[in-house]
Amino acid sequence: MPRLALDGVTKRYGDVVAxxxxxxxxxxxxxxxxxxxxGTGKTTLLRLLLGLERPTAGAIDREGVTVGSGFQxxxxxxxxxxxxxxxxxxxVRDVDDGDWRERLVERLHLRPVLDRRAGDLSGGFAxxxxxxxxxxxxxxxxxxxxxxxxxxxVASERVLAFLRDYADGGNAVLVSTHRIAxxxxxxxxxxxxxxxxxxxxxxxxxxEPAAASIQEWYVDLVLDSGESPR
Amino acid sequence: xxxxxxxxxxxxxxxxxxxxxxxxxxLLPGLFAGSSLLFxxxxxxxxxxxxxxxxxxxxxxxxxxxQFGLAFFADPVAVDSRETALGQLEREAVxxxxxxxHGLDQAGRDVTFRLYVDGSMVPFKEPSQTxxxxxxxxxxxxxxxxxxxxxxxxxxxxxxxxxxxxxxxLGVVVLFALTYVPYNLSRERRVLDRVxxxxxxxxxxxxxxxxxxxxxxVPIGVFHAAISLLGYDISAVAPGxxxxxxxxxxxxxxxxxxxxxxxRFGSLGRFLNVLVLVVxxxxxxxxxxxxxxxxxxxxIVRAMPTHYATILVRSSMLRELPMGxxxxxxxxLGLVALGALVILKLSVVYHRRST
Numbered sequence: 001m002p003r004l005a006l007d008g009v010t011k012r013y014g015d016v017v018a019x020x021x022x023x024x025x026x027x028x029x030x031x032x033x034x035x036x037x038x039g040t041g042k043t044t045l046l047r048l049l050l051g052l053e054r055p056t057a058g059a060i061d062r063e064g065v066t067v068g069s070g071f072q073x074x075x076x077x078x079x080x081x082x083x084x085x086x087x088x089x090x091x092v093r094d095v096d097d098g099d100w101r102e103r104l105v106e107r108l109h110l111r112p113v114l115d116r117r118a119g120d121l122s123g124g125f126a127x128x129x130x131x132x133x134x135x136x137x138x139x140x141x142x143x144x145x146x147x148x149x150x151x152x153x154v155a156s157e158r159v160l161a162f163l164r165d166y167a168d169g170g171n172a173v174l175v176s177t178h179r180i181a182x183x184x185x186x187x188x189x190x191x192x193x194x195x196x197x198x199x200x201x202x203x204x205x206x207x208e209p210a211a212a213s214i215q216e217w218y219v220d221l222v223l224d225s226g227e228s229p230r
Numbered sequence: 231x232x233x234x235x236x237x238x239x240x241x242x243x244x245x246x247x248x249x250x251x252x253x254x255x256x257l258l259p260g261l262f263a264g265s266s267l268l269f270x271x272x273x274x275x276x277x278x279x280x281x282x283x284x285x286x287x288x289x290x291x292x293x294x295x296x297q298f299g300l301a302f303f304a305d306p307v308a309v310d311s312r313e314t315a316l317g318q319l320e321r322e323a324v325x326x327x328x329x330x331x332h333g334l335d336q337a338g339r340d341v342t343f344r345l346y347v348d349g350s351m352v353p354f355k356e357p358s359q360t361x362x363x364x365x366x367x368x369x370x371x372x373x374x375x376x377x378x379x380x381x382x383x384x385x386x387x388x389x390x391x392x393x394x395x396x397x398x399x400l401g402v403v404v405l406f407a408l409t410y411v412p413y414n415l416s417r418e419r420r421v422l423d424r425v426x427x428x429x430x431x432x433x434x435x436x437x438x439x440x441x442x443x444x445x446x447x448v449p450i451g452v453f454h455a456a457i458s459l460l461g462y463d464i465s466a467v468a469p470g471x472x473x474x475x476x477x478x479x480x481x482x483x484x485x486x487x488x489x490x491x492x493x494r495f496g497s498l499g500r501f502l503n504v505l506v507l508v509v510x511x512x513x514x515x516x517x518x519x520x521x522x523x524x525x526x527x528x529x530i531v532r533a534m535p536t537h538y539a540t541i542l543v544r545s546s547m548l549r550e551l552p553m554g555x556x557x558x559x560x561x562x563l564g565l566v567a568l569g570a571l572v573i574l575k576l577s578v579v580y581h582r583r584s585t
Contacts, residue, residue, distance in 0.1 A: 051427070052426060052585065053585050054582075054583065054585060067427075069427055071423055071424065073420075076424065077421050079417075089428055092429045
């Protein structure tokens with residue numbers, strides 16, 4: 001059975017504990033949100049799920065799931081054009097789905113910059129290229145680290161609508177963010193990470209926020225949990 | 231004041247890059263100074279020279295007395311036959327072959343020594359005229375017979391510019407392998423996560439090595455075209471040249487890439503590669519014949535695979551010797567290249583396990 005999960009994972013960098021005994025199973029469908037303050041271990045968690053880092057303790061299960069990644073810092077060949085980047089990584093994965101690539105280019109509004117050198121792109125376009133590369137092979141699970149970083153409001157809405165559609169199409173999207181507001185209308189599941197531990201994991205509607213907004217609820221949750229000795 | 235502030239920034243930067251600065255400001259100058267001193271004498275005084283009997287009538291005593299006489303300006307080595315000695319001349323194990331005639335102890339008898347010198351070993355060819363004169367004087371004074379020395383040039387004769395062609399070709403390849411390739415790999419750092427996710431680090435370095443090895447054929451072609459246009463009777467595209475150059479490139483590029491992987495594609499890796507470049511250039515006998523060096527440095531040079539690559543390229547380009555004559559050396563270079571690839575693979579495994 002397909003499974004993408006961390007089981008009792010701890011990750012240390014020298015004396016710094018980035019994650020402490022974290023267990024989380026990423027659903028293989030729906031829109032999930034990994035929320036937490038800066039430096040709380042979100043990126044480390046995603047990198048462990050991607051297999052880019054090895055855990056200090058615990059196990060990672062990536063059985064039968066294809067993953068795609070949008071990185072915190074957009075990750076592509078800066079000296080190649082947007083089109084060449086898409087082409088190179090499509091061939092690396094042996095993906096030859098021209099229609100899907102066309103849809104990605106259209107929905108992410110990349111057409112005007114297709115022949116521009118990727119290193120010359122603005123922050124917003126760089127982010128969108130990174131997303132296109134993450135989704136180009138239609139992964140079962142898209143793990144996206146701060147996918148709205150550097151995007152303007154209009155582009156953010158476009159990207160969110162696209163990601164929602166992608167999740168509704170039978171795939172899973174897990175976004176990591178330190179700002180919940182933009183994602184609030186979209187997520188099906190929310191995981192809150194603080195100081196390297198999961199302090200909340202629930203479906204939409206599992207817990208009615210007592211506060212006036214989900215932002216206030218989240219801030220109270222983090223402040224109430226205090227700081228663990230990391 | 232902005233100048234003071236920016237100087238402070240340089241101090242912070244230096245503290246964070248202390249290792250790199252140490253390499254550039256201390257280790258490299260130390261290495262340069264050390265290697266310069268290791269040159270010792272520029273005029274060859276202990277050049278290895280083979281001493282062979284002209285025929286079977288030559289006695290052991292005659293050979294010994296000649297060796298004794300040559301020891302003043304060379305490092306004589308007794309060799310059984312002329313064929314063996316000429317083979318050593320081709321492999322640059324010796325820089326001249328002295329053929330000893332019989333009758334050295336017979337007063338008034340005219341004896342002619344033959345001094346065989348390789349026509350492509352240009353730095354030794356010219357001094358060998360002087361050496362022949364010194365040799366005649368030394369042996370004439372030491373022996374009862376009247377000594378004459380006949381200098382014989384073996385193989386194709388070249389001038390200095392021709393001699394420098396294989397050196398320049400190897401120099402370009404060494405520079406490419408240890409500067410451009412590591413720099414190019416360091417540029418991949420920005421996209422490394424995606425490459426590792428979508429493919430693997432092994433595939434990345436493998437593709438790069440394959441691509442750049444194929445690219446090395448371009449400078450080989452350019453050299454061939456240039457020397458043909460200039461009218462030199464030298465071929466840069468002989469199979470032996472191409473094979474030796476490619477094996478050298480694969481070895482050095484694989485080592486350079488392994489250094490980059492182990493240093494996580496940072497500037498430290500590029501510094502270390504420059505250091506390796508300096509060591510390779512200084513200790514491979516690229517330009518200067520190894521026989522001119524001190525015994526210590528000669529031993530170091532003869533432990534360097536690039537030294538043998540240099541001789542292989544020189545032999546193929548200037549002496550036009552067939553590859554088969556150096557089958558053992560080609561096999562050795564192949565093994566060294568294989569070893570470098572294993573080191574590269576291990577560096578990738580280490581990188582994966584240490585993240």
